[in-house]
Amino acid sequence: MMKQANGFRIAFCAMYILGFLTMLWVGGNRSDAQEPLKKLPLDGQSFDLGGSIAFLIPTTSQYTGPDGQNARPWVWYAPTLPSLPGPEERWMFERFLKAGIAIAGIDAGESYGSPNGNRVFDRLHAEMVRRGYSKKPVMLGRSRGGLQTLSWAADHPLELAAWAGIYPVCNLASYPGLERAASAFELSPTQLQERLKEFNPIDRMAKLAGAKVPLFSIHGDVDTVVPLELNTGKLKEAYALAGGPAMELIVPPGQGHNMWEGFFECQELVDFVIRNAGRK
Numbered sequence: 001m002m003k004q005a006n007g008f009r010i011a012f013c014a015m016y017i018l019g020f021l022t023m024l025w026v027g028g029n030r031s032d033a034q035e036p037l038k039k040l041p042l043d044g045q046s047f048d049l050g051g052s053i054a055f056l057i058p059t060t061s062q063y064t065g066p067d068g069q070n071a072r073p074w075v076w077y078a079p080t081l082p083s084l085p086g087p088e089e090r091w092m093f094e095r096f097l098k099a100g101i102a103i104a105g106i107d108a109g110e111s112y113g114s115p116n117g118n119r120v121f122d123r124l125h126a127e128m129v130r131r132g133y134s135k136k137p138v139m140l141g142r143s144r145g146g147l148q149t150l151s152w153a154a155d156h157p158l159e160l161a162a163w164a165g166i167y168p169v170c171n172l173a174s175y176p177g178l179e180r181a182a183s184a185f186e187l188s189p190t191q192l193q194e195r196l197k198e199f200n201p202i203d204r205m206a207k208l209a210g211a212k213v214p215l216f217s218i219h220g221d222v223d224t225v226v227p228l229e230l231n232t233g234k235l236k237e238a239y240a241l242a243g244g245p246a247m248e249l250i251v252p253p254g255q256g257h258n259m260w261e262g263f264f265e266c267q268e269l270v271d272f273v274i275r276n277a278g279r280k
Contacts, residue, residue, distance in 0.1 A: 038082075041090040042097070050123045054106040055080065056131075057093065063100030065278040073101045073161070073277035074128060076137040078145030080105035088264045089142075092273075099274045101138075104128055112144065112176060113151025113201060114184040121152045125159065136161040136280065138273050141168045143226060143257070144175065150201035150235075157211040162276035165217040166263050167226050172200045174230040202234045209244030214279070216248040216272040218263055220255030248272060 037053050038046035044057030063073050075096055077085050085093070085105070093103055106124040111117025129135050138161050141149035146168025153160050169175045173196065182189045185199060197203040208215075219232040228251065236247045250269075252262055 038080075041085055041087050042093055044103075049106060049127055050120075052107050052109075052120050052123070053080070054124055054127070055104060056128075057097065057103040059097040059100055059102050061098055061100040063278060065099065065101075065274050065276075071135075072133045074133050074137045075101055075103045075273060075277070076124070076139045076149065076160075077103055077105040078108070078139070078141050078148045079143070080107045082107075084142070088259060088261070091261075091265045092270050095270045096273060099277075101273065101277050102133065104133075104137075108148055110144075110176075110184060111148065112172065112181045112184045113147035113199065114181075114186075116186075117148055117184070118152050118155060121148065125156075134161070134277075135159055138162045138164065138277050140164045140166070140273070142166040144169045146170050146226075146231070147172065147201060151199070151204075153208060153213070154201060154204040157207040157213060160213060161279040162214040162216070162272070163208075164215075164269055164272055165219070165232065166266075166269070167219045167223055167257055168217055168232060168235075169226050170201050170231040170235040172196065175226050202231075202238045205235070205238045205242040205244065209239055209242035212245055214245060214248075214272070214276050215239060216269060218250040218252065218266050218269060220257070220260075220263075221251050221253055223256045225257035 036046050037048065038055050040046065040055055040057060042057050044055055046053060046055045065073070096103055104124065106120055108117040108120040111120065128137070136159060139149040139153055143166070146165045149163060150170060153163055172178065172181050178189045178192045182192045185192055187195065217232040219228045221228055232249060236249055239247050250266065255262070
């Protein structure tokens with residue numbers, strides 16, 4: 001009877017140990033097989049940052065811009081959505097990396113440059129600085145990423161090297177319109193209208209102009225989604241009136257809000273970013 005009990009205990013212990021080791025093996029393989037949080041157009045990393053998905057595409061090259069002493073320059077891309085940045089950004093991203101400039105971004109949702117969205121952006125800036133990157137990135141806003149980047153830039157004029165846009169939204173009243181944007185600001189459309197100058201990027205250029213932040217945009221002249229004259233046009237005008245340096249603007253004729261490769265393979269945009277990424 002005693003031998004039978006001992007045999008049972010030994011068998012039970014063996015089964016327990018085998019089960020534990022199997023669990024470790026399966027768990028480890030599950031971890032190895034986990035999909036990244038975000039698909040990127042080039043090799044990089046995606047990670048959770050305070051509940052928002054962020055990404056970083058690092059570079060192994062030395063910065064080749066006019067000020068090679070700047071601490072690890074980077075481009076801050078927006079909007080970071082499930083499908084963005086996409087393969088169309090690959091061409092310019094490769095040139096940034098070759099020039100020694102990393103690319104990063106964070107998903108702030110459909111925040112339209114609201115204070116809540118800016119707080120999400122604050123987390124990415126703090127994380128990049130913690131990782132040893134420059135305190136002054138070049139911000140790059142595509143479409144509604146223009147609202148996000150310009151809004152954060154207006155609040156932090158001394159914490160960016162430059163700003164660039166690809167058919168960027170610069171005017172809340174133009175896109176998405178106050179009816180759609182109001183909830184992101186936790187206001188009614190009427191309240192947002194009354195406080196529009198407090199939040200609208202084109203009305204908040206004074207501090208950026210005072211800091212002499214260089215601006216660049218490429219925007220088609222037949223864009224019906226984000227009209228040139230109501231967005232980049234008004235931004236350029238407002239920046240000049242605020243005393244900022246002359247904004248660089250390229251207007252491709254006959255182009256709208258589309259995937260024309262000239263928007264994403266714009267050498268002038270790449271040159272602008274490289275030239276300003278080391279700005280202190």
